[in-house]
Amino acid sequence: MSAVSVGPAAGGPDAEPALEVRGLGVRLGETWALRDLTLVLPRGRIIGVVGPNGAGKSTLINVICGQVAPHRGRVLLYGRDITGAPPWRTVAAGVARTFQEPRAFADMSARENVATGVRNGRYRIRGRRAALALADELLERVGFASSPHALPGWLDFADSRRLELAKALALRPRVLLLDEVLAGLRAPEVEHGLELLSDLRTTGMTILYVEHVMKIILAVSDQVLAMDDGRKLMVGTPQEVLADPRSMESYLGGRHVYPLGG
């Protein structure tokens, strides 16, 4: 394992709230994509987010990272109000995200993409050479199997996802927002990803993890938020959510069926 520190600057898990969303309401076109959503994410925990298509999971990530401004409610990062702050400010405050559809600069190599994050994030490394060296370490850490010099368009599905994760880690987040970063990977690749997320948790990083594959959520989450129609159905341990008729109804009640397997 690489010696690179990919976590926040200090500390182990404790109960301090890293992120709070209070009464979030977001209207997109004719739809309320989020309705009065309140959630507290303790520091150094992994919170899985599940719910059917259109439940508002991606919108929640978009609001926290500043890509969508809420119509109602607040977002607090370590007690600091970041509601409606633009992405460059939420990054500076310690928020990073991955996208469901990987996004990278097409004309830059994988390592240059990650190094761009390093130079613009909280590592405070500005020199190109040092940023590239750290980028190589981060790519290794996420299990990137292609050449670091490869262009994003040449990467297979798994390495596209890994590059997406390395780009987010390059910002040195305190709160990491993941949108289906392990979905579609093979079992050993998922296993490696789960180990990495567990390692990140021990550094004190807080992770909000949107994922459709229940098996992945059950394996890694401390708490699970079940959503439907922009609302919080419940928050509980993975076992509590799995056993609760409300959350399972929204999965298995006829409209949506998701695999419990990986």
Ligand SMILES: Nc1ncnc2c1ncn2[C@@H]1O[C@H](COP(=O)(O)OP(=O)(O)OP(=O)(O)O)[C@@H](O)[C@H]1O
């Ligand atoms: N740009 C947009 N304009 C209008 N409505 C939108 C827009 N983006 C999302 N929505 C609507 O907002 C609601 C929440 O969408 P969102 O993408 O957050 O759900 P999701 O839970 O992430 O779904 P999925 O699992 O399919 O990614 C849905 O009803 C969706 O149709």
